[in-house]
Amino acid sequence: MSSRRSTPLAIAPLAAALLVVFTDAARTTAVEPPKLVVMVVVDQMRADYVERFQHDWAGGFKRLLTEGAWLRRAAYPYLDTVTCPGHATISTGAFPRTHGIPENGWWDRDLRKQMTCTEDPRLSNIGYLAPVITGDSVHRLQIPTLTDQLRAERGAHVVTLALKDRSAIMLAGHGGDAVTWIGEAIDSWQTSPIYSTTPVTAVKSFVEANRIAADFGKTWSRLLPAARYKTADDGAGEAPPLGWTATFPHVLTGTSGQADATYFAQWQRSPFADAYVGRFAATLVESLKLGRHDATDVLAVSFSSTDLVGHAFGPGSQEVQDMYARLDQTLALLFARLDDVVGRNQWVVALSADHGVTPLPEQLVAAGKDAGRISSAAVANVVEERIGAVLGSGPHVAFAAGNELFFHKAAYDAIQSSPDLLRSVVKAIDGIPGVHKVLRAEDVRDASSSSDVMLRAAALSYFPGRSGDLIIVPRPGWVFAPRGATHGSASADDQRVPILFMGRGIKPGRYDEPATPADIAPTLAALCGLTLSHAEGRPITVALTF
The missing domain is CATH 3.40.720.10 (Alkaline Phosphatase, subunit A)
Structure with missing residues (x-):
């Protein structure tokens, strides 16, 4: 039997929000x-x-x-x-x-x-x-x-x-x-x-x-x-x-x-x-x-x-x-x-x-266009090398997938407190073929009204506590996938x-x-x-x- 009219575990935190939405909802329509x-x-x-x-x-x-x-x-x-x-x-x-x-x-x-x-x-x-x-x-x-x-x-x-x-x-x-x-x-x-x-x-x-x-x-x-x-x-x-x-x-x-x-x-x-x-x-x-x-x-x-x-x-x-x-x-x-x-x-x-x-990407390259594949593992390895040279052996990267790079807290605290280390990490990622831009969480969290289209796109995707510490923006035609086709970028294709x-x-x-x-x-x-x-x-x- 369905329990649709009961109050499930997940709905409780939203009770106040729902009350506001439903109380103020418009109730008339012309059809x-x-x-x-x-x-x-x-x-x-x-x-x-x-x-x-x-x-x-x-x-x-x-x-x-x-x-x-x-x-x-x-x-x-x-x-x-x-x-x-x-x-x-x-x-x-x-x-x-x-x-x-x-x-x-x-x-x-x-x-x-x-x-x-x-x-x-x-x-x-x-x-x-x-x-x-x-x-x-x-x-x-x-x-x-x-x-x-x-x-x-x-x-x-x-x-x-x-x-x-x-x-x-x-x-x-x-x-x-x-x-x-x-x-x-x-x-x-x-x-x-x-x-x-x-x-x-x-x-x-x-x-x-x-x-x-x-x-x-x-x-x-x-x-x-x-x-x-x-x-x-x-x-x-x-x-x-x-x-x-x-x-x-x-x-x-x-x-x-x-x-x-x-x-x-x-x-x-x-x-x-x-x-x-x-x-x-x-x-x-x-x-x-x-x-x-x-x-x-x-x-x-x-x-x-x-x-x-x-x-x-x-x-x-x-x-x-x-x-x-x-x-x-x-x-x-x-x-x-x-x-x-x-x-x-x-x-x-x-x-x-x-x-x-x-x-x-293989088809884009054959057509003479800029395209390729970016390896999240390769990104993580490059970052580990740069941080390891300063902080010692890691791991310092907690998780890397697609556009998102998450650090272990101690590593990110060190990066934030060292402008030189931060620049070194960003430069290392920027040097990977296919990377257009690297953004910090601090750069995007309040940029949803930015005139910079890419910064605004990253800001509209950003949610505190769940998004990565660094956001990697690929160039059009470049994908985070070892094979086949994929999506996840701010290109018109996606x-x-x-x-x-x-x-x-x-x-x-x-x-x-x-x-x-x-x-x-x-x-x-x-x-x-x-x-x-x-x-x-x-x-x-x-x-x-x-």
């Missing part, structure tokens, strides 16, 4: 609120995919473009363009400096170990088909989400779904009827006890009847005619998962002739996983009667496989193009089901992405994403007004007659009918 608010996040969807792939689409994406509003100049304004902060920004309408989720994970200075953005050692998750020992919650999120406000103000029923824990959790916020994701093993669907203390019947029924192994032996072949694919099928730098080559077709057979861990990795990196999530979402809409209650309900779905395929094959690959052609079909089926169950024009959808992605709205209260059209994904929640709130007082975004009024 009748939608029966269902739908948020769709397509993980790693670059803005230019719409221009590049729209002629491949005849289903859900095409419907969004023809019946909806397309914000063509949307981008994240911050540095750490990764999944957890992206989903938190979409759900809260605020940036990492405010919502408190700067990265997918960071060095916990108190526990002295790396923690993920949702990891909660106080809890054990609820498994649907097998026991789980890990615990997750939203306790690190500092402000309420749109769904939190709709639950508290309007009694909304909330369903969120994704392959990734951080995606489902950040979209939900501090409560929900069914908040579901999958763990590291096949069929390891789960939820957190902050959402439900027992398995949700509708979720359990679906996963029992729809085992992931049912896709074993299927072949992922190209959906479109061969001439529609404009890039090579074996691009430089591609890093397919174990058991696959860089070229089509891709057969889901694992390595042991059964549905093993390799098969599960292949399945997650295929369109079959997106199709599964789409069917799952449509089933929960019907079984939990979303859009048929007295108040506005919420469905939030994050399609994670586009990100996994993008990492493996890169944004210029035939695999990525094919994923979006197939996701177009999946979205068409989901939207048609919403029409049937909720009623056409009785629901509204916002679709965006949590970040973009940088092309494979920051620019699409924003599309469709449905009740939306004025169809193509709009060139600048926007950020932080505008999504305020826009949806306005359609429901609410105001998000913690939001840093604003309603995109040009795309509304009132």
